Amino acid sequence: MSLPSAWEQVIATLKKYHRFTLGCHQHPDGDAIGSLLALGLSLEKVGKQVEMILPEGPPLTFYFLPGIQKTVRQPTFRPEVVISVDCAERARLELPEEIFAGEPLLVNIDHHISNDHFAQVNLVLPEASATGQIIFHLLEKGAFPLDAAIAGALYTAIATDTGFFRYSNTTGEILSMASRLVEEYELSPSEIAERVYEEKSFASVRLLGEVLSTLQVADNQRYSWMYMDQEMLRKYEVDIEEIENFVNYTNSIRGVEVGLFFKETKPGEVKISWRSKASVDVSRLAAHFGGGGHLRAAGCSVNGTLPAVMAEVLSFVHKYFEEN
Ligand SMILES: [Mn+2]
Known part of the structure; x- marks a missing residue:
């Protein structure tokens, strides 16, 4: 009997449980915010109770993402499962300690080389260009729903982590993923780039x-x-x-x-x-x-x-x- 892969473990966890809290690292970037939103919104669509926690509130740059207003600063329930996205170590995971009072299952989804596999379930793929890429595959493999808001969050995640497809982590795979998201959900890459890069404060x-x-x-x-x-x-x-x-x-x-x-x-x-x-x-x-x-x-x-x-x-x- 072979052990279930990390993919299967995460998908089984997402299907089995009902109350999820999602968190990411301090000063979240586009990949952290996009991954958090995409996974959170998709779980919500299948009827799960989901809380996406950003203790400092969402960064101004990402206010344009649909669904961002669903993120909260403080938890209102005790989850069965806590999911960390785009965060390399437990100490950087920015969630109030009270969330862990009921000893929830901790899931770690990330692409940092330095990730130390701090959770019970770890889906850590350093070869992935962005955590958003892992979330996209996860939603597809697990047949979780996508919509325009989720697609926009995923596109923002992969676009920001690849420097809008300029850095060395820009692969054929990430470009076809971006292309699919843009085509199937009618996203506007120019509008997203403008929102992220051209709305700086004086x-x-x-x-x-x-x-x-x-x-x-x-x-x-x-x-x-x-x-x-x-x-x-x-x-x-x-x-x-x-x-x-x-x-x-x-x-x-x-x-x-x-x-x-x-x-x-x-x-x-x-x-x-x-x-x-x-x-x-x-x-x-x-x-x-x-x-x-x-x-x-x-x-x-x-x-x-x-x-x-x-x-x-x-x-x-x-x-x-x-x-x-
Ligand atoms: Mn990242």
Whole structure:
């Protein structure tokens, strides 16, 4: 007798139980929000009791997604099953502890290489371009319903995680999935791209200007970095989610292989975003500082003052390039 595959385990769990709570990581991106919505809305359509929890409320960028108003900040019931989407570790899963009081079954659906299989049921596929891709297959394999709202959420998930089909995780498979969603549910890719990318706040673009003025390239030209301190953050009062994409400027420079963005999110805490073009696995570099992520996009958080953290991390990166 063979063991049921992770797919079968998740599908059986979705069919068997009735009360589900869905959650994702802090400062959710398009893949996290899209995956949460797609799975939540589909389960709701088959009559399940579903709560999609976003403790900080939905990010402004994704207000346009139909169904986003169904997400809640606080739980109102105790679930039989908790489903984590697009979240690499239990500690980053942003759900109120009270949800776990009745010891619900925990399901982990994700595509981060660094995912540590923290749940009882784990569907973790690092080869997937986005968690949205896994959710799409899950809904199809389990014959769960799709509609225009669910399709829009899935499209947003895969489009944002592939940089609108520009990054190296843009595969033939993800393009045909996007094509099917657009055709069958009459989505507008241009409208979705516009909503996600072209509705920035004035303050966030001004802040970007200040951050870019800190940009530097190493003497060996192989890595670059920039930073944002508390003073800049206070001056412009932008949502932290609006800062997420700033890092992409660091490795958009010719010759640069690794780009770093240091964010002093609160006094004594520096969050670092890592990007790489091709040759360097930044999830491994970030792991050195207790972080993780993907080959070409990773993150970590280091305690200390901004200058001290920058000095420490940059000397580590410098050493890496001397040895590689
Ligand atoms: Mn993702």
